[in-house]
Amino acid sequence: DAKTTQPPSMDCAEGRAANLPCNHSTISGNEYVYWYRQIHSQGPQYIIHGLKNNETNEMASLIITEDRKSSTLILPHATLRDTAVYYCIVRRNQAGTALIFGKGTTLSVSS
């Protein structure tokens, strides 16, 4: 499975867009990009995933570059409650496998 690289930390002002980058230069054609987040002392929470096209849901948008070597998770209007560790994971949808979490990006949203 492709490895990912994320910055260890980022800051964002409340109300502004938070853009979290992820590099996955060794991604293969059948691997999806998944984003999870973990708020302090809670279990991780699924946010969004995509294969090639950009995706949007009620939580966030996912922008995947055309060559699929990187992606950006966008929280359009960050709030204090978005302060969390954000994990970018690249994985095939394959039976009998498990997600492996890296260190992620700690996003701090401040007022």
Added chain:
Amino acid sequence: DVKVTQSSRYLVKRTGEKVFLECVQDMDHENMFWYRQDPGLGLRLIYFSYDVKMKEKGDIPEGYSVSREKKERFSLILESASTNQTSMYLCASSRTGRNTIYFGEGSWLTVV
């Protein structure tokens, strides 16, 4: 909504005790997982199961065993607890072939 329930939120056990951490999910998911999380080390996979009575080792299985006798229940067992197993333990579940996984709230285990 998917619900993954871990039986105990906080536990304190003595060194050498046998410890059971129980996890139940209510969405008929085939896959279940146990992770532990420690400061600076992130989430690490201990074991997972993709079917009843099936198990696969994760990255750090030493000192742990698991049991999956029923589809909805996945137990993590510490045969002889040690202080280096003090950690937060997270259970999760998912459907086969899906990486959208759902986590429980976590169990904080302290071994003294």
